[in-house]
Amino acid sequence: AQDTPKPPKSNELPSYKWAFLRHLSLADNALTFLPTSFLSYLTSLTHLDLSSNLLVSVPPGLSALYNLIYLNLSDNMIDSVLGIYTNLGGVLTLNLSHNRLESICGLERLFALERVDLRHNLIEESAEIGRLATLPNIAEVSVEGNPLVEIEEGYRIRCFDLFWKEKKEVLLDGSPPGFYEKRYLTSPPPEQMSSARPPSVAHSP
Secondary structure, three states: OOOOOOOOOOOOOOHHHHHHOOEEEOOOOOOOOOOOOOHHHOOOOOEEEOOOOOOOOOOHHHHHOOOOOEEEOOOOOOOOOOOHHHOOOOOOEEEOOOOOOOOOOOHHHOOOOOEEEOOOOOOOOHHHHHHHHHOOOOOEEEOOOOHHHHHOOOHHHHHHHHHHHOOOOOEEOOEOOOHHHHHOOOOOOOHHHHHHOOOOOOOOO
16 A cells, blocks of 8 residues: 555644744753754744753844744853854844843844844943944844953943944943933034934023
């Protein structure tokens, strides 16, 4: 008798149905790597959570997820993001908190990036955060818990200065520069900040 294809088990999802999946969480699974064989099925995936695993690098197979806009890689053991731009060109929000990053070289080529969480890594210089200042759409950066917070007095002023030089207004750890901080910024404010507000008109009493 000729072998007939086995029907999928009752608890198995047919491969074509994976194409409709948009949100996937693989958090807290002790993953040391991400298998790539199934990624080609996830063509509609927009949000992926790989937090609280044992990853030491950004999984290379993520380039198959060409609709991905949100990626959570927090609480892993990642120590480099050098080639990340070859895999995650369309990601808007990236969480890399609680890893082992000393450098974020590579992130400056994720041109779609709007929000990045770098809290609790091993970054020692605000100049490293300044790599993000050239990103055209960067709006929020989080850096609390890095050594630079303790090492550099006035680290927020230095960080804001690096972004203002590139005409970028960002939130740093959730807030814009305060009144005191603005007084010590050496760069002029971004044009969009000054042009957004109409000039005030003084009326004589």
